[in-house]
């Protein structure tokens with residue numbers, strides 16, 4: 001088991017290196033985040049031992065439940081799932097960045113909580129680039145106004161954007177999603193909005209990382225290619241009505 005996770009990470013790293021070479025990019029520009037939903041702490045610790053210390057969880061409950069077991073190893077945890085406002089209080093305790101802020105109401109509640117705790121937090125704005133109903137994220141055309149509004153909150157630092165590419169719609173459609181996010185980033189950087197640094201583009205997963213690298217990703221979120229197939233369908237994690 002142990003060697004499998006290590007080998008899988010080596011395999012992913014080789015894929016990233018090859019994709020960077022093809023795209024004429026420096027692999028140093030790419031951060032590898034391991035999507036650890038459903039993965040038990042012992043296996044996450046194996047990934048840490050193999051040198052990967054950036055993880056992402058989709059459920060606040062999993063973030064909390066695994067916290068103790070992972071605390072001994074320095075690492076960074078991002079929240080990459082749909083955030084319900086009643087979970088904000090907890091998520092700010094356990095995550096260093098929330099990648100899924102997609103509306104002003106949520107951001108305002110987050111700001112309120114952070115102010116109470118006298119804490120600041122990095123966030124990414126999640127954009128629904130595939131226009132699939134089942135996915136969260138703000139609409140591409142609403143992103144700039146959301147960024148401008150959220151940029152006024154003193155305890156929140158916008159660091160970039162996150163998207164989930166179209167899943168089974170073919171490579172061209174996936175590429176379109178990633179290009180859309182890159183265009184949004186360019187536009188926001190050009191707008192030079194005070195206190196916004198939009199350097200992170202979180203896009204690309206196990207099945208589409210090569211396309212994401214070609215289209216300018218700076219953070220890949222990899223789950224199944226490292227930890228194996230999951231027993232829950234992803235809709236369990238991506239759907240509003242899924243339990244907890």
Ligand SMILES: *Cc1c(COP(=O)(O)O)cnc(C)c1O
Pocket residue numbers: 035037058080081164205206207221222223224225234237
């Ligand atoms: C599960 C998940 C991933 C990783 O997906 P894989 O296909 O397993 O690599 C990336 N991003 C989000 C938001 C996820 O929920």
